[in-house]
Amino acid sequence: MFVAVARANSLREAADILGVTQPAVSKQIRALEASLGRTLFLRHGRGMQLTPDGRGLFLELEPLINALDTALVRSSLQSQQGGTLRIATVQTLVASFISMLSRELFDVYPNLSLTIHCDSSTNVVESIERDRADIGFVYETAVDGPDLVSQPLFEETLALYTRFDVEADEPLNLVALKLIVPPRAYALRRIVERALGAPVQPYIECDSLELSLRLVSMTDGVTVLPSTLPRDMVEDRGLRRRLLPSMPARRLVALSRSGHRASPAFDAALEIARRIGTRAITPG
Template identity: 50%
Template sequence: MTFSASHDTQLRMFVAVAKSRSLRAAADSVGITQPALSKHIQSLELKLGHPLFRRHGRGMQLTPDGEALFRTIEPLFDALDESVSHACVNGPGWGLSLRIATVQTLVGHFVPTLSKELLRLYPQVRLSLQCESSSQVVETVLRGIADLGLTYSTDVNAAELECVDLHSEHLALYHHKRSDVNRAAISRLSDLKLILPPRHFGVRRYVERVLGCQIQPFIECNSLELSLRMSAISGAIAILPEHVPRDLIESCELKRVILADIPPRRLVAFWRAQNSKPVVLDAAIEVARRTPAEQ
């Protein structure tokens, strides 16, 4: 049996009468006239096909069917009312959650800015942030473990995913200020002492695809911050996206040289294709589109 909004009202009226055991007291509590309340109860009994109350001079007594209905729906209305009350008190986002999977190179600048704006819009939303390689970010979203993925377009090609472009990003070399990295050296990238992540990371695959050969790094490292620090102490050169936070670069006494001759990659936000997206996911996508590439 399907109930409409009017039946929901009738059930609310039924609960009020069941609690008050009096039409008059219940009518006062819900703010309608006694005849109008009586009509709601009669309509509900007609819909269900059996009486819910025995009327007598002292008020209204539940029938066995009425008692069973009351015990079933009264806790449901209490829980619903409590949820609405919490939402009013706690503000937007209460009870909502969003799981974001991202590549680590976005953790230092893009993701914190996106999260800050999202929490401003939905202060009570529960955020879950996961850092993975590009391929793992895609797999995490495909499997429904994350709601939103942030990585590069070269890694997102599944038909089950929808995506939106955010911005373009060049790769860059990060080396110690005292080391000499000139244009001639840059033209022979594969000959340099490089710091790169493992091959299942998008940066490594992209560099090898552009150079047309596999690279054996001097140091293999899957941490952005550790790659920078290793560059500072080893004299090796880290290849990372251009938008590494400036404070990290300066703290390691490094220089950044953007590889302008290598085509940039497009950062994208993506999610599983679905008929309708949760409001918080829609908001996160829009915030991601507005978030600048560099702070």
């Protein structure tokens, strides 16, 4: 009210702008002056004139009020045109699934404020539980908790990535290969170990998909990753891809908290994720 009166130089005009009565504005101005122990306005027939104390207070407050107005307008626009969405995901999904999801989300909400955080399956689940993310994409084996809602999306197959040629019909002994795999906290490592029936002694332990592929291109190591990695990530590094039909497929799920208030962007992300799942995600 003080800023409105200072701008308008009039109780009546300030009341009209604020949508309140003139006596209500006058009462609040008097209360503010009493609280500060200072006279902020000189009252005269032509309206209200700031005193030196009032001028000093106005110069301090007006930029703050302007910043608040700007923030509220920006928030309103985000709400109308996309709002915000926080995604937590395992890293192996970023190159294909999350990239496709993000592109289609921005087609619908071009002004969406999107945050994507990559981590291990365990930490993705924790991000949802602790409200650090709105939606998580993780593999079904990692989901555990009474306050979590899990919605199945699709199954993902795995492939072996190597620097040397491996014939498709050639028997493959993964135990004998120099495996580059993530730490045991990652679901992918546990799946590989279950398929082999024994703990893995890694050639290199690495939790980065990009770095794992780079290490394969530079060493005699091999790695097991989703079969859907884009061709430019594989062929540009001179790598080969061999599907592993004996390796169990992983079911991807969308994870959220029970009672989570879904936003339009959340609903859109879930719908797009389901739509991606209905399409055959093929290598490259």
